[in-house]
Amino acid sequence: MENLNNNFDVIVVGAGTGGSIAARFVAKKGLSVCLIDRKDKKDIGNKICGDAVGTEIFDFLKINHPKDDEFSCRIKGAKLYSPNQKKCIDLTDPKQAGYIINRLEFGQRLLNEAINSGVDQFLDKTLVLDLLYDNNKVNGVKVKLNNGDNVDLYSKILIDASGFYSPLRKRARGILVEKEISKEDSILCYREIVNFSPHDLKIKDPDYITIILNQDKAPGGYIWYFPKNESSVNIGLGTYMSIKGKVKSLYRQNVFNEFIKTSTYEIVSSGGGVVPVRRPLWSCADDGIMFIGDAACQVNPLHGGGIDPSMRGGFYAAKTAVAAIEKEDFSIKALWNYNYSVMTTFGAEFASLDLLRMTLQVLSNEELNFALKQDLFSGEEILEISSTGEFELPLLSMVSKALKGITRPNLLLDLNYLRIRMNEISNLYKNFPTDINHFDEWKNRAIQIYDKIRKIIINTKRVK
Ligand SMILES: Cc1cc2nc3c(=O)[nH]c(=O)nc-3n(C[C@H](O)[C@H](O)[C@H](O)COP(=O)(O)OP(=O)(O)OC[C@H]3O[C@@H](n4cnc5c(N)ncnc54)[C@H](O)[C@@H]3O)c2cc1C
Numbered sequence: 022m023e024n025l026n027n028n029f030d031v032i033v034v035g036a037g038t039g040g041s042i043a044a045r046f047v048a049k050k051g052l053s054v055c056l057i058d059r060k061d062k063k064d065i066g067n068k069i070c071g072d073a074v075g076t077e078i079f080d081f082l083k084i085n086h087p088k089d090d091e092f093s094c095r096i097k098g099a100k101l102y103s104p105n106q107k108k109c110i111d112l113t114d115p116k117q118a119g120y121i122i123n124r125l126e127f128g129q130r131l132l133n134e135a136i137n138s139g140v141d142q143f144l145d146k147t148l149v150l151d152l153l154y155d156n157n158k159v160n161g162v163k164v165k166l167n168n169g170d171n172v173d174l175y176s177k178i179l180i181d182a183s184g185f186y187s188p189l190r191k192r193a194r195g196i197l198v199e200k201e202i203s204k205e206d207s208i209l210c211y212r213e214i215v216n217f218s219p220h221d222l223k224i225k226d227p228d229y230i231t232i233i234l235n236q237d238k239a240p241g242g243y244i245w246y247f248p249k250n251e252s253s254v255n256i257g258l259g260t261y262m263s264i265k266g267k268v269k270s271l272y273r274q275n276v277f278n279e280f281i282k283t284s285t286y287e288i289v290s291s292g293g294g295v296v297p298v299r300r301p302l303w304s305c306a307d308d309g310i311m312f313i314g315d316a317a318c319q320v321n322p323l324h325g326g327g328i329d330p331s332m333r334g335g336f337y338a339a340k341t342a343v344a345a346i347e348k349e350d351f352s353i354k355a356l357w358n359y360n361y362s363v364m365t366t367f368g369a370e371f372a373s374l375d376l377l378r379m380t381l382q383v384l385s386n387e388e389l390n391f392a393l394k395q396d397l398f399s400g401e402e403i404l405e406i407s408s409t410g411e412f413e414l415p416l417l418s419m420v421s422k423a424l425k426g427i428t429r430p431n432l433l434l435d436l437n438y439l440r441i442r443m444n445e446i447s448n449l450y451k452n453f454p455t456d457i458n459h460f461d462e463w464k465n466r467a468i469q470i471y472d473k474i475r476k477i478i479i480n481t482k483r484v485k
Contacts, residue, residue: 025142025166025172026053026055026141026142027172027173027174027175028053028174028175028176029053029054029055029141029142029174029175029176029177030047030052030053030054030176030177030178030342030346031044031047031052031053031054031055031176031177031178031179031180031342031346032054032055032056032057032161032162032174032176032178032179032180033047033054033055033056033057033179033180033182034057034149034162034179034180034181034182034183034189035057035058035181035182035183035184035314035316036056036057036058036060036065036128036132036135036143036145036182037058037065037066037068037128037182037184037314037331038127038128038131038314038327038328038331038332038335039182039313039314039315039316039319039331039332039334039335040056040058040180040182040183040313040314040335041056041128041131041132041134041135041335042082042131042135042331042332042335042336042339043180043182043313043334043335043336043338043339043342044056044135044138044140044180044339045131045134045135045138045140045335045339046138046335046336046339046340046343047180047339047342047343048135048138048139048140048141049138049139050339050343051139052342052343052346053141054139054140054141054142055140055141055142055143055144055174055176056135056136056140056142056143056144057143057144057147057149057162057164057174058144058145058147059146059147059148059149060145060146061145061146062132062143062145063129064125065128065129065132065145066124066125066126066127066128066129066131066132067124067125067128068124068128068294069210069212069290069292069293069294070124070212070294070328071210071212071230071245071247071255071257071325071326072093072121072122072123072124072247072249072255073096073119073120073121073122073230073247073326074087074119074120074122074326074328074329075118075119075326075329076118076119076120077329078328078329078332078333081333081336082332082336084134085130086120087120087122087127089126090123090126091122091123091126091127091129091130092120092122092123093120093121093122093123093249093250093253094120094121094227094248094249094250095118095119095120095228096118096119096120096121096228096229096230096247097113097118097228097229098111098112098113098114098118098228098229098230099112099113099229099230099231099232100112100226100229100230100231100232101232101233101234101393101403102231102232102233102234103234103389103390103393103394104233104234104235104236104237104238104386104389104390105386105390106233107390107394108390108393108394110393110398110399110403112403113229114408121230121247121248121249121255144164144166144167145167146166146167147164147165147166147167148164148165149162149163149164149183149188149189150162150163150164150165150171150188151163151188151189151192152179152189152192152193152194152310153173153175154194157194157195157308158308158309158351158352159176159179159193159307159308159309159310160175160176160177160179160309161173161174161175161176161179162174162176162179162189176309177309177345177346177351178309178310178311178342178345178346178351178356179309179310179311180310180311180312180313180335180338180339180342181310181311181312181313181316181317182312182313182314182316182331182335183316184314184315184316185202185207185294185295185296185297185315185316186295187312187315187316189310189312189316190302190312190316193307193310195307195308197303197304197306197307197353198302198304198305198306198307198310198312199302199303202297202299202318204261204262204263205262206297206298206299206318207262207295207296207297207298208241208242208259208260208261208262208295208296208298208325209259209260209261209262209264209265209268209293209294209295210242210257210258210259210260210268210293210294210295210296210325211257211258211268211269211271211272211291211292211293212245212255212256212257212258212272212291212292212293213255213256213257213272213277213288213290213291214249214253214254214255214288214289214290214291215253215254215256215277215281215286215287215288215289216252216253216286216287216289217252217253217281217283217285217286217287218252218283218285219251219252221283221285221286222281222282222283222286224248224251224254225246225248225280226248227248227251229248230245230246230247230248231245231246231247232244232245232324233245233246234381234389234393235275235386236384236385236386236389237386238258238271238274238275238276239258239259239260239271239275240260240261240264241259241260241261241264241382242258242259242260242261242325243258243259244256244257244258244275244276245257245258245259246276246280253289254280256276256277256280256281257272257276258271258272258275258276259296259325261382262295268293269293296315296320296325296327297315297318297320298320298321298322298323298325298375298378299318299322299371299375299378300318300322300368300371300372300375301317301318301319301363301364301368301371301372302317302318303464303467304353304360304460305317305319305334305359305360305363306341306353306356306357306359306360307353307356308351308352308353308356309351309352309356310356311338311341311342311356311359313331313334313335313337313338314327314330314331314334314335315327315331317334317363319331319333319334319363319367319371320371321370321371321374322371322374322375322377322378323374323377323378323406330367330371333366333367334363337359337362337363338359340359340362341355341356341358341359341362342356344358353457354457357455357456357457360453361453361455364450364453365450365451365452365453368450368453369446369447369448369450369451370408370409370447372446372447372449372450372467373406373411373443373444373446373447373450374406374443375471376439376442376443376446376470376471376474377406377439377443379474379475379478380435380436380439380474380477380478383478392436397436406443409447411443411444411447435477438477439474439477442470442473442474445470446467446470446471449463449466449467449470450467
């Protein structure tokens with residue numbers, strides 16, 4: 022390839038939501054950036070997704086909100102249904118409002134804005150194969166260009182935004198960054214975008230996204246129904262990875278047949294994907310490299326939303342890269358601030374929601390019906406938990422819930438124990454060590470909290 026530049030301050034692998042934001046904010050500071058994606062430029066952003074994103078991230082990054090062809094509709098909040106659908110919790114809060122976007126157009130906008138911010142070299146149809154190391158510090162990547170040539174590209178700092186299947190995380194040397202994400206911490210999703218005539222079928226709750234918990238119909242996950250406009254919906258489900266092979270038939274039976282009650286429709290997009298639903302990687306960085314978005318498990322464990330956190334991760338990584346390059350120090354010590362930014366903000370929330378996710382996954386439909394019917398979780402509490410990762414039940418409310426819940430005392434005790442652990446882990450993350458030398462001690466404390474909840478889960482499974 023003619024005019025190929027091989028040396029950059031920062032190389033960003035993957036031009037999805039996370040990578041485009043990281044490249045944009047590094048380029049804006051005048052550093053040299055190379056952005057790489059294996060897709061053709063015109064396909065970037067075309068990802069199987071529920072297409073829902075909150076409004077907050079656009080204000081946080083001070084970038085334009087979705088509009089024109091990337092905008093599908095505005096959402097006021099979410100409606101959460103019990104398995105028997107007798108109880109619906111209304112989750113409406115300005116902070117939870119958002120958009121349903123057209124994913125391709127949204128991705129194209131983020132990519133073009135990154136390129137226009139001063140990305141020096143954008144390589145599409147380029148497959149990143151491996152990491153390059155110099156003295157155990159990442160200093161670039163081996164890539165296969167669109168003409169078939171293999172070349173080495175060098176960076177002071179590498180940002181990996183290549184998604185859940187990141188080939189680079191698996192090849193990272195050293196023990197700081199986890200290579201594998203366990204199946205228990207991942208959810209398999211399948212979804213379709215279905216168009217129909219508004220004369221044949223009316224959209225259910227057009228201002229809300231609908232979520233239905235049901236352990237038989239979507240084991241370990243949930244069913245979603247997201248309106249796109251008056252004649253189109255994005256519907257799907259997430260389940261345990263072990264359901265692989267059956268996910269399409271579960272979708273057809275429990276989602277499509279339930280919602281699309283007309284014979285005249287068009288399926289305009291269908292497909293599946295995997296979402297990590299756990300706390301972020303223990304460390305999202307190592308010498309010369311930072312991981313963002315799905316590659317770093319930066320996804321809300323409760324609802325699987327990863328667009329917002331991938332963009333937040335991209336922003337924090339860019340900020341840290343700029344500061345490290347200014348100091349000419351690309352070691353993990355210089356990049357530690359990225360871990361600190363992630364763990365003390367959305368990392369604290371996700372670590373706490375991870376405990377909730379693990380517990381909800383082992384509750385039966387009967388227990389979920391009961392807990393929602395008896396308001397063991399109210400709409401306000403769920404909103405509080407999902408936006409802060411904290412779970413404060415006033416004593417009076419606990420007592421009245423205990424009285425209501427007298428026929429299920431163990432469930433209430435478990436939920437109270439969970440509440441204590443969620444607050445504990447959230448506080449631990451908010452006190453993430455600024456000094457890497459205290460990291461092992463911090464991590465051991467976090468593991469102890471997870472182990473306590475795992476014990477309860479194992480006992481619950483044993484009793485069932
Ligand atoms: C079915 C489904 C529904 C979802 N619904 C929602 C939702 O409603 N709301 C929400 O917020 N989140 C949702 N998510 C999650 C969300 O889509 C992701 O969390 C988010 O896209 C992560 O962004 P990312 O930038 O980390 O990775 P991605 O968007 O996956 O981008 C990774 C990029 O890296 C490129 N790449 C990968 N490997 C290589 C390589 N070797 N070389 C070069 N390039 C490479 C890819 O081509 C891609 O462009 C959903 C996910 C799924 C699967």
